[in-house]
Amino acid sequence: MEVRLNQLTKRYGNKLALAGVTLTWEEGVQGLLGPNGAGKTTLMRLLATLLTPTEGSAEIGGVSLTDKGRIRELIGYLPQDFSFYPGMTVGEAMDYLALLSGVGGKAERRRRIETLLEEVNLSAHRKTKVRALSGGMKRRLGIAQAMIHEPKLLIVDEPTAGLDPEERVRFRQLLARFAEGRIVLLSTHVVEDVESSCRRVTVLQNGQMPFTGEIGDLAEKARGRVWLAEMDRAEWAKADGRYPIVSAVAAGSAMKVRLLSEERPFADAQAAEPTMEDGYLCLVGKGGYLR
């Protein structure tokens, strides 16, 4: 099972939201990382056949995006602003959605719903009204509904937004389990989400794709460009703004700063081992000029 994009392009009027992206994704959790406005939702909506490409093409498991009926059988989509049927119970909402997805036979629906609610840890809430669920439970229910027809590609847009740290961890584990034998495409602007759940990542910025590949190779983009420096606050006030800063931590009267620079920025700055976040910042945002 593979997803292939070939020069996939989307314009909204004059706005180029996705600028000819070509790549192949294989099974597993695939991170889609980029700042707000990068084109992530556009790409996901194209794959979900909710938008039509302006140019280019894509295939999911060998099926062209133009074959909308078959594509919709292959994909599950959890949009960012997911909400549904607040007045129904969890069990009723799932049964209704299973019917809409064409899962035939009451017994078969019951079997699938039981398995899925078990997997997303909501079995005990089958009779709870959807409106009474916590944010994390709603996201988990969202995943369960997106999985009801056992899609080969599961698309989740910013899934951890609004979740507390514990729910985030549980949610990532859930996606990792689901990704066996299928592709989970997970979009986020949070580097940590990708670091903790994906082996591969695709970076989008202004509709362009500056990187797709292994997480370790994204970190390598920053090799030789990451520096640690300790300075007093007056020096810091002078340096701030001259370099892209990854982090700055106050330690007494001094500042411990991690920054990006093509060359050693100060005589006593130490070279640091690059992380994925350093690599990402070299490609987009603050350090984008290093690209």
Ligand code: ADP
């Ligand atoms: P992301 O999901 O990474 O935040 P989007 O795909 O939502 O990015 O948006 C990509 C770009 O396309 C942004 O500049 C956004 O303003 C623009 N855009 C998105 N949807 C529309 C639309 N319906 N009409 C015009 N511009 C849009």
